[in-house]
Amino acid sequence: MKTSEARKLLGVGAEATPEAIKKAFRHLAMLWHPDRNPAPEAGEFFARLNAACDHLLELAGAHVASVSRKSGGRGEDRHQDIELDIERICLGGEVEVGLETSAECSVCNGEGYIESTSSQLCPHCHGSGKVRIGRELFRCDDCDGRGYTRRARCPNCDGSGKQISRRMLAVSIPAGLRPGDELRLEGEGHPAESAKGRPGDLHLRVKLKPHPLYTLHGNDLVLERPVSAFTLLGGGTVVVPSPGGERYLDIKPGAAKAREQSIAGAGLPARGKHPAGKLCIRLVPVLPSASTPALVKLYHALQTEVERAGHDSIPELAAWEKRWLSA
Ligand SMILES: [Zn+2]
Ligand SMILES: [Zn+2]
Structure with a gap:
């Protein structure tokens, strides 16, 4: 129409x-x-x-509400990916999805041509006013047999009469979707061929947008956090980010080596048959890169104390010295 x-x-x-x-x-x-x-x-x-x-x-970019329409065929379903960031996957919320639809060209109203100000050679019959169909010659409909026409190919749709329009749809995302899950939106698919038919459904397949901090391993969220080597040695509390807000993590005294600790329930929220995941924090030791006179004094005191405690506190160092030094 x-x-x-x-x-x-x-x-x-x-x-x-x-x-x-x-x-x-x-x-x-x-x-x-x-x-x-x-x-x-x-x-x-x-x-x-x-x-x-x-x-x-x-x-107009809208869809029709309900005035009684009985079955008259159903439009095709539309399948599309939806890229969500980890925060949206964990917390849910509303996102806008762009849907491309082929609609009648708004410049030529779907005709494929526009009226130009000057006459030009008819591109259909090349000026002859006649077109050949099989063995017979017929009058050219595009120029009414005149050979010249004021009709010009529509520059907006290049003569196709169609243009791709994009409409935005607000989609409500429940918390705890997993990559590969599908959201079905009834009636947001392609329109039906028949006027009485219902439009098809829209299926959105969830894809995870890469995140600079978090990666997803099953239900667990994994992140790397630098920690001062002194905190790993002596223990303490550090703050860690999570999509649901910052959390505190207690670190027990131990080796100044990378280690992993986790917070139960702070990964992906439970949904359907999936349990809630953990937030896994990979703690990476870092040492100070600058010293003040006060720190230098403390380092010397620390080293003296380490030596007094015996070389067992630094086993790699003890093994090396035993092998390569005289006594
Ligand atoms: Zn013509
Ligand atoms: Zn057009």
Whole structure:
């Protein structure tokens, strides 16, 4: 259906909002719905009104609410990936999804050509005014046999009459989706061929956006955190980030080596058959890179104390010295 025809049927202008289109349709539907109007042509006319409403609303980027539409075929389902960051996967929330739809070109109203100001050679018949179909010559319809035409190929759609439009859809994301999960949005797929048909569904397959800090291992979230080697040696408390907010992590005294600790329940939230995951923190020791006189004094005192405690406190050093030094 042409846009101009749809507008004429519903009696709305080019500037009509989705609300105005729906209002016009509801008013006419009251008069023409076959349940209310016994005239034999009512059914067909109602179907045309329905098609006109669908068509205009699709252009307006909206979708039709409910006026009784019985099965008349169903539009195709649409499948698309949705990339979510780890915060959205953990916490849920609303995201906008762009949906590309092929619609009638708004410059030429789907005709594929526009009227130009000057006549030019008809590109269809190359100026002859006739086209050959099989063995017979017919009058060229594009220029009405004149060989020249004011019609020019529409620069917006390059003559196809179609343009790709993008509409944004707000999608509510539940917390705890896993990569590969699918969200189904009823009625947000492709429109049906028939005016009475329902549109198909939209299936969104969840993909995880890479994150500079977190990686996902099953249900667990893993991150690396630098920690002062002194904290690893002597113990202490450090703050660690998590999608749900910062958490405290107690570190027990131990070796100044990389180690992993975890916080139960701070990974992906439980959902369906998946249990809640852990937040795994890989602690990486770092040493001070600058010294102050006070620190130098402390390092010397520390080294003296380490030597007094015996070489067992640094086993690698003890083994090396035993092998390569005289005594
Ligand atoms: Zn022609
Ligand atoms: Zn066009």
